[in-house]
Amino acid sequence: MSPMLDVSDAVRAEIGEAEAERLLAGENAPGSYDCTSCRAPGDTHKERTSTVLFVGEETAVLAFAHANCIPSQVVSLSEEQLKGAVRNLAPDGPPQQAQPAPAPQTPRPPAQATSPEASSLPRTDQRQAVLGVTCGQVLIDENLHPAIVVEPTGPIARPGSDGPGDDFLPLLIEQGFLPVTEVAQPPAQVPGWSVLLAMGQLHAILMPPTGTGTQPVAWWQAHQPLAVTEGWRTAATKGHKVLVYAAPAGSIGQQPREDLLREALEKAAAGGVLVAAAMPLAGT
Numbered sequence: 244m245s246p247m248l249d250v251s252d253a254v255r256a257e258i259g260e261a262e263a264e265r266l267l268a269g270e271n272a273p274g275s276y277d278c279t280s281c282r283a284p285g286d287t288h289k290e291r292t293s294t295v296l297f298v299g300e301e302t303a304v305l306a307f308a309h310a311n312c313i314p315s316q317v318v319s320l321s322e323e324q325l326k327g328a329v330r331n332l333a334p335d336g337p338p339q340q341a342q343p344a345p346a347p348q349t350p351r352p353p354a355q356a357t358s359p360e361a362s363s364l365p366r367t368d369q370r371q372a373v374l375g376v377t378c379g380q381v382l383i384d385e386n387l388h389p390a391i392v393v394e395p396t397g398p399i400a401r402p403g404s405d406g407p408g409d410d411f412l413p414l415l416i417e418q419g420f421l422p423v424t425e426v427a428q429p430p431a432q433v434p435g436w437s438v439l440l441a442m443g444q445l446h447a448i449l450m451p452p453t454g455t456g457t458q459p460v461a462w463w464q465a466h467q468p469l470a471v472t473e474g475w476r477t478a479a480t481k482g483h484k485v486l487v488y489a490a491p492a493g494s495i496g497q498q499p500r501e502d503l504l505r506e507a508l509e510k511a512a513a514g515g516v517l518v519a520a521a522m523p524l525a526g527t
């Protein structure tokens with residue numbers, strides 16, 4: 244029986260026609276796997292499964308996900324992140340989940356998502372200020388919504404300017420984020436942005452392609468994939484949506500509990516220093 248595998252054109256182009264056919268014929272596909280998105284077990288013989296190719300600068304790793312969780316796609320990661328992802332896969336799964344993908348037949352173009360000049364927003368300024376990221380669930384309309392709160396460690400200057408001001412919020416508002424006056428009101432979706440959850444962990448917040456690019460680029464990328472709680476992950480994969488809040492340095496701070504995070508968000512909203520946007524999971 245052939246596995247029920249989805250191999251997208253992008254994945255096919257990377258792994259090559261022959262390898263794609265072998266996968267579809269069941270020669271190279273696993274039976275059971277842990278879904279790379281929600282981490283729950285899956286079975287290629289029982290449910291539609293997406294092939295997900297993680298591509299670093301030098302290596303690539305083929306992984307599998309429930310088709311309901313994410314569609315078949317190529318995900319660009321830094322080599323560092325890819326190694327983290329493989330380490331992550333290896334301990335609790337059979338080795339075929341982390342089998343190296345065959346070398347692509349054509350030289351790989353530089354990975355867009357990891358090239359600093361491919362992006363325009365605060366990325367260029369992260370050398371001075373780092374974006375701190377906290378995951379928590381926020382209660383809106385009696386439902387818990389998975390949320391990410393982003394707060395830089397210092398002022399973010401507009402690329403090219405060396406003034407002392409903090410342009411973090413204006414830069415995000417230019418990108419479609421909206422000021423939050425009421426945390427009880429869910430933020431609107433911002434087109435082209437998404438949240439990359441892979442191997443059950445938070446990897447990046449992606450923004451629309453810049454310049455001549457066609458692939459989304461990482462606005463924020465985890466140095467080390469960020470662990471999220473079971474509840475957060477379940478809510479995110481079920482609703483395919485994450486609320487991303489951002490506030491300038493010093494307005495939220497480290498909050499050890501979700502109710503305190505909520506309070507801090509409300510304080511920032513009342514002070515007019517909170518922006519937000521809803522984003523789908525990458526690829527959905």
Ligand SMILES: [Zn+2]
Pocket residue numbers: 278279280281282283308309312
């Ligand atoms: Zn899944």
